[in-house]
Amino acid sequence: MEPMRQMGTAKLERLLAELRKEYEDFQSQKLTLDMSRGKPNSDQLDLAAGMLDTLSSARGAFSDSGIDCRNYGSLTGIPEAKKMMADMLGVEEDEVIIGGNSSLNLMFDTVSRALNLGVYGSDKPWCKEPEIKFLCPAPGYDRHFAICQHFGIKMITIPMGPEGPDMDLVEDYVNNDPAVKGIWCVPKYSNPTGVTYSKRTVERFSRLCPAARDFRIFWDNAYCIHSFKGEDEQLTDLFHLLKQRGKENMIFIFGSTSKISFAGAGLAAMAGSRANMRLTEQQLSIQTIGYDKICQLMHVRYFGSFQGMKEHMKKHAAILAPKFAAVEEILSRELDGLEIATWTDPTGGYFISLDTLENCAKRTVQLCAEAGVKLTGAGATFPYGIDPYDRNIRIAPSYPSVEELRKATELLCLCVKIASAEYYLTISI
Incomplete structure (x- = not known):
């Protein structure tokens, strides 16, 4: 797909109609997925389950x-x-x-x-x-x-x-x-x-x-x-x-x-x-x-010791790495070349930062929510909850499964496209 900013009004309208049909298909799936907070999932919490057994009566x-x-x-x-x-x-x-x-x-x-x-x-x-x-x-x-x-x-x-x-x-x-x-x-x-x-x-x-x-x-x-x-x-x-x-x-x-x-x-x-x-x-x-x-x-x-903590974190990395890789792969596949979004490629931590076109983040988050995917509110990453350009979205890949993440990220990309097409049509009128 060519960059949206190069499309004429007629082409944008056709594209938007196609995107909205895809969106209706997602809505029919009645998804309930959450990428709003950087919570560890149960698999990560299970890694330290042995800690609960360390206070046996023998050790006191x-x-x-x-x-x-x-x-x-x-x-x-x-x-x-x-x-x-x-x-x-x-x-x-x-x-x-x-x-x-x-x-x-x-x-x-x-x-x-x-x-x-x-x-x-x-x-x-x-x-x-x-x-x-x-x-x-x-x-x-x-x-x-x-x-x-x-x-x-x-x-x-x-x-x-x-x-x-x-x-x-x-x-x-x-x-x-x-x-x-x-x-x-x-x-x-x-x-x-x-x-x-x-x-x-x-x-x-x-x-x-x-x-x-x-x-x-x-x-x-x-x-x-x-x-x-x-x-x-x-x-x-x-x-x-x-x-x-x-x-x-x-x-x-x-x-x-x-x-x-x-x-x-x-x-x-x-x-x-x-x-x-x-x-x-x-x-x-x-x-x-x-x-x-x-x-x-x-x-x-x-x-x-601290060294033991660092070794333990390798187990977390084995769980988190495929999730971040899945999100990044889909973002690249769906949005590269469209010139409607940029995103970070972190090597650690818990989040990916996605920037849409100006004035498109709130609309994107709204569309995701209406199709069953919860994201952190647009603007939350700025003081007073006000993103002056309305473009930043925080993605938290840790909690869902890889399969859920793939589905949620595909929907997110679709919503970015819809919001972007709507934006370009608005400013072209």
Whole structure:
């Protein structure tokens, strides 16, 4: 098929009629498929089923360090779990806190504490400022943006490119506007583009000179060991660079095992400078007596070490790789050469980012929904849910089976074609 932009009105109308007939055939199948969230499927969760057998009565609930994990205490985590998660996040054991099962919860609480209590070295809580702003690389993670919106923090969109956020804009805002208190980052296999920040981008982050002394980088390294194709992409160690420049207090690092072990019962961790972590521990001591140490012990016994976690992720890769390959194969087969869409080809993480023609994403998602395929809402990957060009769609291939994915992606491509044909007909009138 030739590019749609080269077709005349009559040819577009004939094409649209053919596409709508195909669409009616899909509707008649009464599909109920979901590609809206990056959830692991049951096969992935089953990989860690043996973890449930690690607390036999013979071994008991005592850690190797002698802690009775059934009891109170060990607010920042048992030593064995701190070691494993510190290795995963690239920090020292006294620079990490294990906190529950959700890194999103840790990020929410960290923003909340900053608003109400301030951060290390600050003169006052963020809530005492006349205005608070966060930089939001986009397309990005919708739940990051939801935290800001929940707390009334003004979001500033920073375009994402192949090396990460537009650092000219980041530097301009951070270095000159004292109202800018933070930036959200998913630095490796970013959600949803799959981009890993380049060495040059990370180095520019380390050279930031914030106008606000209480500015923080929220470094959500959610996919740090989530490669599924080829060599694992290497992310430059920002924390190390910041330490070299005496700026280690400028970053909060987050991660979890949510897509490594059990999505609803994994380990979450936050890390940062010793000063940041000491203050966080003091604040947490009022909030909780301690997190679930039984869960920490199960993870340590099952994986043994960070190396054990990395070996485990090879099993995840074997499940995920064929799914991403199926989506990419169909996107290429159905949309290549039409000049109506572009998409990413990630080597890790959980998402594919698809860009349609301008003003076609919402229509595409609507058509998919009406034929039984649920996608993340168009615009969700931007602050306030507003994609200024209405073109980005996040694809989450992890949860459906390969067969379901193929069917869903074929429908998605058909809907992109219909929305594009309708668009060209509209502007040609």
